[in-house]
Amino acid sequence: MSYELIGMVVLWTFLFGYVIVASVDFGAGFFNAYSLITGKQHVLTKVIQRYLSPVWEVTNVFLVFFFVGIIGFFPSTAYYYGSILLIPVSISIILLAIRGSYYAFETYGNKGHRGYAFMYGATGLILPASLSVVLTISEGGFVDMTDNGPFLDYWALFSSPLTWSIVVLSVSAVLYISAVFLTWYANRAGDFKATKLLRRYALIWALPTIVTAGGIVYELRSHNPEHFESLMNLWWMFAISLVFFLFSVWFIWKKKNYGMAFLLLIGQFAFAFYAYGISKYPYLLYPHLTVYDGVTNDAMAISLIVAFVAGLLLLIPSLYLLMRLFLFDDKYVSGKK
Amino acid sequence: MLLFEDPVFSSRMLTLLTLTFHVIFATLGVGLPLMIMIAQWVGIKKNDLHYIMMARRWARGFVVLVAVGVVTGTAIGLQLALLWPNFMELAGHVIALPLFMEVFAFFFEAIFLGIYLYTWDRFENQRKHLLLLVPVAVGATMSAFFITTVNGFMNAPAGFNIVDGQMTGVSPIEAMFNVATPTKVAHVISTAFMTAAFVLAAIAAYRLIRGSNHVYHKKALHMTMKLGLIFAVATAIIGDFSGKYLAEHQPEKLAAAEWHFETEEEAPLILWGILDDDQEVRYGIEIPYALSILAHNDPTAEVIGLNEYPEEEHPPMFVHYLFDIMITIGMWMIALSLAYWFAMRRGWNFVKKNWFRWLIVLGGPLSMLAIQAGWWMTEFGRQPWILRGVMTVQEAATQSNYVGHMFFLFAGLYLILGIGVAVVLRKVFKNHPVEKELAEQGGDQS
Secondary structure (H helix, E strand, O other): OOHHHHHHHHHHHHHHHHHHHHHHHHHHHHHHHHHHHOOOHHHHHHHHHHHHHHHHHHHHHHHHHHHHHHHHHOOHHHHHHHHHOHHHHHHHHHHHHHHHHHHHHHHHOOOOOHHHHHHHHHHHHHHHHHHHHHHHHHOOOOEEEEOOEEEEOHHHHHOOHHHHHHHHHHHHHHHHHHHHHHHHHHHHOOOHHHHHHHHHHHHHHHHHHHHHHHHHHHHHHHHOHHHHHHHHHOHHHHHHHHHHHHHHHHHHHOOOOHHHHHHHHHHHHHHHHHHHHHHHOOEEEOOOEEHHHHOOOHHHHHHHHHHHHHHHHHHHHHHHHHHHHHHOOHHHHOOOO | OHHHHOHHHHHHHHHHHHHHHHHHHHHHHHHHHHHHHHHHHHHHHHOOHHHHHHHHHHHHHHHHHHHHHHHHHHHHHHHHHHHOHHHHHHHHHHOHHHHHHHHHHHHHHHHHHHHHHHOOOOOOOHHHHHHOHHHHHHHHHHHHHHHHHHHHHHHOOOOOEEEOOEEEOOOHHHHHOOOOHHHHHHHHHHHHHHHHHHHHHHHHHHHHHOOOOOHHHHHHHHHHHHHHHHHHHHHHHHHHHHHHHHHHHOHHHHHHHHOOOOOEEOOOEEEOOEEOOOOOEEOOEEEOOHHHHHHHOOOOOEEOOHHHOOHHHOOOOOHHHHHHHHHHHHHHHHHHHHHHHHHHHHOOHHHHOHHHHHHHHHHHHHHHHHHHHHHHHHHHOOOOEEEOOOEEHHHHOOOOOOHHHHHHHHHHHHHHHHHHHHHHHHHHHHHOOHHHHHHHHOOOOO
16 A cells, blocks of 8 residues: 555544544534523533543544644645635634633533533534535635645635535534434433433434435536546445435434444444545545645655554553543443442 | 734744743643642652642643643644645655654543543542553653654754755654754753742742641642752753753854854853944843853853854844843742752741742742743744744745734634633632632541
């Protein structure tokens, strides 16, 4: 395998990890805030807080891994994306900052403060929207190359239906992923009221997720025909993804196998996410930058891979410990510890 | 307004703003875990609940600071690419390795910090709980190490060649272990420990002034002042090595910091003063031979002057004051903590007077100011370069027209975060006074 491919596989996997972990987190924040408005906080807050408390820093690290890694493996992305993303990424940073710090303030300082909870919930919806813009830009058509470097055409970006479909998909996917995960988590905690409510949320958000996902594929046909064509060559991956989706909705509908439903959901998103990634390869920024132009030198690639493997050897046991203590310890989950 | 017209200037100002804010939390984030670990260890050793309580309370404050450190660290990580895209493209080829490893180190720290915080009462054996702090402290220190190697690389680029505009012979390890790395890393880590100790001492002294006569605060003050003294002395020794590094490898930075214009032997060290148009220093404090000693350990050695360098490569002259602030505060903190330690041994009473305790309170913010002055000095002192001798800040900056707007957006963010931290920390400790908490733990020996 070439270094470009190894680098891309690793980075794409981290981004996928972030999508799942962050979705659970973003959605949990939203449901928590929503339950405060509708007066159902006694049902939800406990189970959500119980899950969020020990893992929130971990979520952020996935994102940092991705962007530090992509600059390491493909330094040219720093030049292209660095030049055009000043405003959208700055806004994302500010939202992430508000979210992260206010969560910590609430948890460690001022328990039960409604303002913090609302802030946490609102940023949970705006963040996926603002981050997903980066994916839209990478589809090409929004960047002008000038003598002074690349510039982003904001008008073209915000008047494109593709942009808004991706925004809608990101938000509904966040709510869907989060609701399915929390249904399982609440069920494990033996909190059946919360399970019932979250199950309803999961069913509500299943349909918009799959409909917008289909719509985006359709829009790509006119926006980026080349990408659309390579997407179609991977139709079987999307078909598998769809089957997984149907099974997980079925389980949730039938109120059984919530754990399996969540695993199937991960499978569903994994197939769709990797199919999208593979179909886009080798473009990093369509049509200006490919992985071949952007890749780093061999010495750096090798040392990054070595560092990555060594890092994983250190992290996986630590993460296992964290999970065992908080996620999979039934006594902790149900609040007895 | 220049902020809106010149993207290079506004990029520099936004980086200055973010780093200045981040450094407060990064410094305490590196320094505090060691203090917490020492306190808990002493508590277990002496079987003294007060020290355990120190660890517990400091950890509670630490986690709030870490949260802000994480988000501002994410901000500066992304801003490096947003504001200096050309630099990051080049740097990505050579110095991406430690940036990448820093994330691992932080991840490691975050995982164990999470576990540590939520398991205070889950272990029968306190020692096992203390063990969880080791990866936290190691992770924090390694983060500082990795990031500082990147700063070292900016000052002393190594591990690559540029032939006809093409980069060849890249060695990430050589880039990481550049000549600036040893002194810089040692300096950053020891000052972080020193600052964390003096900030904690300032809090303890403040509580004592405010009328709490609890032995808990006295123990905290005593321990942190001693630790502060140790790390302040270590910092002074490392600072001497830093001087020698600068004289050897970045003489223009040392010369600018010292207002040393003509290359000469037996060079004196000048503190403070005013510079006139003819490169003459007035009202300064002159210490004969001291610059030659600092630079080469030899009172007669020759020290290179700034005029050896073309004028467009001169750093701004105000770095001299930043250098002086750093040095003066460092010396003052050694004197203060030494006086405290000596007087406590001798049983002299003046250290227990309020005026002396106020000096200790002042020492906390002063130490933080010294950290800031040191970072400002090293960054302004590298100007006009972002990568010394290879790339200037002018060449590195983004062309975007909106950096000025982002500056105000981020200034607003940091203001809100700053106020938030202050309010939350006050609340955390006000709602849980130490007396009450000790009573709850059921073993107040005093």
